[in-house]
Amino acid sequence: MNGYRVAVVGATGAVGTRMIEMLEQSNLPIASVKYLASKRSAGKILKFKKQDITVEELVPESFEETDLALFSAGGGVSKKFAPEAVKRGAVVVDNTSAFRMDPEVPLVVPEVNEKALYRHKGLIANPNCSTIQMVVALEPLRKAFGLKKVIVTTLQAVSGAGNRAIQELHDETEAVLKGEKYEPEILPVAGDKKHYQIAFNPLAQIDVFEDDGYTHEEWKMIHETKKIMSNENIQVTATCVRVPVAVAHSESVWFELEKEGATVSKLQEILKKAPGVVLEDEPDKQIYPQAVNAAGKKDTFVGRVRPDQEQPNAFHLYCVSDNLLKGAAWNSVQIAERLHALDLLRVPK
Known part of the structure; x- marks a missing residue:
């Protein structure tokens, strides 16, 4: 051929x-x-x-x-x-x-x-864009230490809702800055009953609400993660927020490992070698992932790796990726x- x-x-x-x-x-x-x-x-x-x-x-x-x-x-x-x-x-x-x-x-x-x-x-x-970047960041850590629990809060760009949502963000921002009235039509969900301002205003709704109070986006992150990792026992919960950013999703991820012995330096070394991951984690130099730097790139950028102060064997990380590319x-x-x-x-x- x-x-x-x-x-x-x-x-x-x-x-x-x-x-x-x-x-x-x-x-x-x-x-x-x-x-x-x-x-x-x-x-x-x-x-x-x-x-x-x-x-x-x-x-x-x-x-x-x-x-x-x-x-x-x-x-x-x-x-x-x-x-x-x-x-x-x-x-x-x-x-x-x-x-x-x-x-x-x-x-x-x-x-x-x-x-x-x-x-x-x-x-x-x-998979869903927000799920992809999270599992790219967590999988190498899971392989090394096992993964018991994940709690994620996403900060998702409007481009996840399509070109019309990007235009709505631009037009709405311009109107707000000029002191003019603007009637939202797309966000948070084009087909839902109400629409809200996204300019300067994060919205704690992506996709429609399910009967249990979770949005369908949150449902996707929970169940897709388990399917991709072939492990129904991983405990996952999510809060998904639409933010006034055009491109690139950001996520704050709390995770608990199964095996003991993990340290920040060990996790960082694993992430440095992980496929599809770029480690940006030098707090003393104010180096950490940012949406403006991730836009247009294929990788998932990971930083802010640190231990949880209350829960043994638990850590935090922050990951950012272009939702239209890797996502x-x-x-x-x-x-x-x-x-x-x-x-x-x-x-x-």
Whole structure:
């Protein structure tokens, strides 16, 4: 094979455009690309390595003669069209929540559970953005000392809610600074009953509220972490907050280890060598991860590693990552690269 025939579903969106960028930078052999989106976006012209590509309307037949399909157009679109792609012989990497908790679908972060790719049946799920960066940071520590409990508070960028949310942050900030009135329409959740100001105002809601008082975003972090790490016994709880930042999620993570003997210096040495991790942890020099520095980069930046003052064998860390790259587009393309390297980029017979 000279290369793969690749389709990007949701090509005009915040994640879709980054998927294109990641494919352009990828070592994946690509013979052709196809951009797919809604009827409204069909006809737009996007680039792939300086070549003009016309966006096509997404239909089931779009996946004829396609080897790899990267999806990021919403859960409803994935539920309808991902099976159609697999049926026509394409391997699907899906960036929505549609299939993440399906026991038949691997939920993969390559640095953490690449071996799960061996059991794919044509469809691989990309985890939630906030989950990905947390497990990238915690997995090397889990391997060394075991992991008993995790309590995480996230500070999530508005780009997690799409391009319209980014524009709302910009327009709203400008209006507030000018003393003008602005009526929010997108955040915290476009489809929910009420919308609130995000400019200068963190919102303690990402996705809809469940009956138990947790948001669905918090539910995802809890259950996806256990699935990715293949351990239902890890105790996980989360509070997810939307903050007035355009790109890059930040997380304050408290964790308790199973084995004794961990020290800050030992944890730092492990993190220095961990795949996908950049350690930025020099408090005496005021060096720690920041969203403005992480935006546009593929890595997960970790710092503020310190022991808990009250709980033995417990520690804190702070991690930051570009939610549109490692949290979405890059992790998806990275999965495709690993499928290629492992000779798994095909639908099993």
